[in-house]
Amino acid sequence: MSRIGKNPITIPQGVTITLGEQVVEVKGKLGTLTQDFSEVSLEINDGELVVSPSNDTKSASAKHGLYRSLISNMVTGVSEGFSEQLELVGVGYRASNQGQKLDLALGFSHNIVFEIAPEVKVETVSEKGKNPVIKLSSHDKQLLGHVAAKIRSFRRPEPYKGKGIKFVGEQIRRKAGKSA
Numbered sequence: 001m002s003r004i005g006k007n008p009i010t011i012p013q014g015v016t017i018t019l020g021e022q023v024v025e026v027k028g029k030l031g032t033l034t035q036d037f038s039e040v041s042l043e044i045n046d047g048e049l050v051v052s053p054s055n056d057t058k059s060a061s062a063k064h065g066l067y068r069s070l071i072s073n074m075v076t077g078v079s080e081g082f083s084e085q086l087e088l089v090g091v092g093y094r095a096s097n098q099g100q101k102l103d104l105a106l107g108f109s110h111n112i113v114f115e116i117a118p119e120v121k122v123e124t125v126s127e128k129g130k131n132p133v134i135k136l137s138s139h140d141k142q143l144l145g146h147v148a149a150k151i152r153s154f155r156r157p158e159p160y161k162g163k164g165i166k167f168v169g170e171q172i173r174r175k176a177g178k179s180a
Helices: 058-079 141-153
Strands: 016-019 023-028 031-036 040-045 048-053 082-089 094-098 101-105 112-115 121-125 133-138 164-167
Touching (some): 016 040, 031 058, 040 058, 058 141, 141 164
Antiparallel strands (some): 040 048, 082 133, 101 112
16 A cells, blocks of 8 residues: 555645546636546545545555545645746857747757747746746646656756756756866
């Protein structure tokens, strides 16, 4: 049995959870999220949501902690939200946005124009003397992580100089260059 799955999910003020046949819907001030589930049962007791496996199979035991984490992230997302920050390290690397279109200058022959999903809010910060920063925020943790990973994949940080797109606070494993 999953240790993570045993922990109940506390439901904060202003969040409503609707349980369907095989779907759970979470509503809050930041939006609404839905998740399909199988092989687990959900119960609401005294402002807490309890996830338990519906049978003793290996598959149900494996999904127990997974669905508890997914639903917990949904509750946190609709009440508080999630955010990610990406930093562009390199000479001439720039980022700007017009609405949901992110324009990236990453040393290629042409700029990369990336259309971001409407659920994700994007903001770019460029200060003189500092690396440009892309700030992403959303109520959906899965979508936010997917968008951040896609942006990072345009120019991954390389190990010699550390140039590329990295998460703020991420440590890049550096390699020594040529030794003469």
